[in-house]
Amino acid sequence: MAESEPRGIRRYSYPAGGWGALRATARTIREQMDAPDAAATLLRTNKPDGFDCPGCAWPDSRHGSSFQFCENGAKAVTWEATKKRVPASFFTGHTVASLLEWNDHALEDLGRLTEPMAYNADKDIYEAIGWDAAFARIGALLRTFDPDAVEFYTSGRTSNEAAFLYQIFAREFGTNNFPDCSNMCHEATSVGLPTSIGIGKGTVSLEDFDHCELIIAMGHNPGTNHPRMMGTLHEVARRGAPIIAINPLRELALERFADPQDPLEMATLGATDIASNYLQPRVGGDAAALQGIMKALIEMDDEAGPQAGVLDHAFIAAHTNGFEGLAVDLRAKRWIDIEAVSGLPQARLRDVARAYAASSATIVTYGMGLTQHSTGTHNVQQVANLLLLRGNFGKPGAGICPLRGHSNVQGDRTVGITEKPGAQMLARIEQRFGFVPPASHGHDAVAAMKAIVDGRSKALVCMGGNLAVALPDPEVCLPAMRRLELAVHVATKLNRTHLLVGRHAFLLPCLGRTELDEQSSGPQAVTVEDSMSMVHASRGRLPPASGLLKSEPAIVAGIASATLPESKVSWTELVADYDRIRDAIEAVIPSFEAYNARIREPGGFRLPLPPTERVWKTPSGRAEFLVFDGLVEDAAAGDPSVLTLTTVRSHDQYNTTIYGFDDRYRGVFGRRDVVFMNEDDMASRGIAHGDAIVVETAFGGAGERVLRDVIAVAYPIARGSVATYYPEGNCLVPLDHVDRASGTPSYKSVPVRIRRDSNVG
CATH class of the missing domain: 3.40.50.740 (Rossmann fold)
Incomplete structure (x- = not known):
């Protein structure tokens, strides 16, 4: 790494949330609103007699805390209620x-x-x-x-x-x-889950997080994209339930978080460890990782026998179709191939399988890191497969939790x-x-x-x-x-x-x-x-x-x-x-039914979710195990000269709205012209931290797309993977590069080659 950091690149050494979040919220308020108006407005955010935050879709807390907004929620509210x-x-x-x-x-x-x-x-x-x-x-x-x-x-x-x-x-x-x-964003969920479980929505409630024994968090960065979720993860971690993070980038909020509503943590400058186990698959390696976890479960079950409880055979027999086909497919897949495509060693995937087998109530949360791929629909269905193997639908503390964006x-x-x-x-x-x-x-x-x-x-x-x-x-x-x-x-x-x-x-x-x-x-x-x-x-x-x-x-x-x-x-x-x-x-x-009466009740009402009752609105009337054909999610996998690029949001944005130019948890301040790279990938290409680089797509046909005027930033991201900001990186994504099943653009699966920019000294 270079002796001096590039302009605006420096390590953020504090936990996610905490005083940093409060300072950023105060700065946002000063820039957009008069303080008294801002205080009165924010205190009505996500309250039964107030308004719904125009930011993320995380549910309103059932606890009566004085404020029900996060840093990015405050940005969304004041950005809209601005005096400008x-x-x-x-x-x-x-x-x-x-x-x-x-x-x-x-x-x-x-x-x-x-x-x-x-x-x-x-x-x-x-x-x-x-x-x-x-x-x-x-x-x-x-x-x-x-x-x-x-x-x-x-x-x-x-x-x-x-x-x-x-x-x-x-x-x-x-x-x-x-x-x-x-x-x-989540069309892959809307298309994929009805085939698997009969409805294109998540099945968990906020209360389920009080009862879960394990959370597997895949392909999302809650500290930036749905920060109110961090309060829930903080509670789960504090009561000792393990949280396994599976994400190509190390994200600070999934490692350490200080809840601004926790007086002790704020007074002592303390923080809570969130993820008990953090796996970094290659970008595009989620399907292979999921299949590796399921393969390990099948092998554990084969060795221990049906009565050992590794798999929920009673649930599988009563509520599902297709288990044998899935089991045959997983047994046939080779560990060497799973490791190569996922970027994860067999031992790490077996660790996840053991933790999952030990939990009687598991929630899998996932974001666009799973859906915005060429096989996004199939990725979502593999999550459903994993949950079905142990009957994690229709019981407290269990289910599937897609993380929607807009409210x-x-x-x-x-x-x-x-x-x-x-x-x-x-x-x-x-x-x-x-x-x-x-x-x-x-x-x-x-x-x-x-x-x-x-x-x-x-x-x-x-x-x-x-x-x-x-x-x-x-x-x-x-x-x-x-x-x-x-x-x-x-x-x-x-x-x-x-x-x-x-x-x-x-x-x-x-x-x-x-x-x-x-x-x-x-x-x-x-x-x-x-x-x-x-x-x-x-x-x-x-x-x-x-x-x-x-x-x-x-x-x-x-x-x-x-x-x-x-x-x-x-x-x-x-x-x-x-x-x-x-x-x-x-x-x-x-x-x-009774819509007007029910929305006048504090907190409103919940729409029916048949899988929570173990009712499956599929043509067969059963949940369906669905086989993923092969392992590879994305184009050009296996070519060592090709990296897979994903687009990400900064901490100072919501979707296409750019509130500012800081991404403090990733150590970027005052700029957005960066590409996050693994240090080994940089070294093999002769690229130093802070070098100007050129990113070119590697689809293999005419009309390859190019991103210029960006710098390489060394970052803890999986080998073979790179990341840049959305929407700046959209210039690398062809309009027809989509998940064919759902039509979702594949923003997170772009094959690229990267070189130093020879035109910049």
Whole structure:
């Protein structure tokens, strides 16, 4: 390693959380809000009479602590509730072309949009427009398109009420084109788990973490991406239950964490060890690691006999299909191959198998480190296989726990945001609203962008999000967005996608979660679903950032009314009182019985999860063991010159929102132009810590993609693996590099070659 550290690279020697988190939270508050307003707002975050954090989907704690937010939650809240404003006059002095030169952080840091805007192509600026005029122009333009030439994108911040109205509008308009943010993160879960266990969601509750005897945490970094989970892991570790981390990078929060709500740890500068065992597979080695653990279990069971309790044979016989096929496949796989592909020695995988066999209640948590691969769907199914081997469904302290991102990404899907609608839902829509919705499958996110690139789709309506930046392949996607004939963006703040203007573009500013939503019947609440299927109300209290803002449901209703003058839906009546929207959801979506009554109970209610009752909604009525064909997840495995690149989020970002330029737990400050590398991989390529490097894809065909102007940073990451930040690394991910089963982009499985940049001295 070089004698001196590169600029902005230095070791962070403190535990995750602790005083560092509190200092960062205080700094964020100072930058965005007045302290008294911030304190009052944050104390209402994730409370029964408050609002749901617009950040992660981790459930609200059942404990009554004074604050229910984390550092990144505070950033999400204050970023939305900021005192900064972007009035119409700002755009008069800034052309779209000039704003495209700004970085993503600077664009969003401008503050809240305050009034509806329409793009003036002659002047290359956005100009103020009244709501009625905006709706009328958008409606008239939408009516000129074939419905299947329009894409309706949904961000996970959209409430159940807005998402439901949105899908009703698009289906009455005549399309099932519903690209949404879940297509880019946990679609592999939504597709893979129904085949395995009959439902595309996790099966655990927060209470299960009080009863589990073991947690296996795979492919996620909770300290950055869902920090409120750290309080739960902290409790589990403190009561002595082992936590096994399986992740290619060493992540500080999975090693040591100081809970800011623990007075003793804060006073003594102490911390709690989180992971009792930390395994670092190669990027793309998760499937092989899972199969190694299961192979070890099968071998233990073969040696000890069915009565030894290594496997739960009674559960397997009563509730599953396919066990023998899986067992035969695992017995045939060679340990030498499992070790080579996973990057883990047999002994370490056998240690995990023994710990798993000793636990009578195990939870497996996983994130996008498993789903955003070429075989993401199969990876998820291997997690289900592992849990099924010991009957870890339908009992306290056990189950599968996919870690969703945005606070309502799961709820949007539950209330109908899907490009593949079921016949029963469509029939209930027809019965409730009186129109016949289309039945053909529409576009997911990647298919939508391909249609835009090819010119088949002409218009895009976005409920939040930053679609062009979130998707891979910006060199293809960004120019395509500028060829759209119409783009409509419902948003709170400006981002890069809003600046990719074509012939017509509109910015429609909406209320945020923190703000009071007042309709003709009075103040309204919206509802969201967390990652553990709890549905609860969210009530903003802050005065809106501008008197010209409208709520998301009101904006959807306004566009729908203007687009469909003969609509069979009473849009105005529904928006006047959100209870009416929830009554309609209850009529269309099963499991929402007594919706309005139940969301008025503190904490809300949980949607049914049949696997928790050992009921399997699969065609066979049983849970299914599913064989993974081979071991290798990703392209170019086995070529020693090729490394596998994964994209990661920094500690100062949430999805595409960049709050700042620090990633303190990984020791990066004030910059994002880094590639994390294993020191042995660097040495074998003649690369020193801090060297300027060139990263080039190694798919083996024409059109390889290149990332320049980055430096190599030595980091404890598995040999053969490298990491860089998302979305900067998206330029290395082709649009069609996806999990074929789910369509999820393979952001975490990019074959690359890396060399020193000879053009930099």
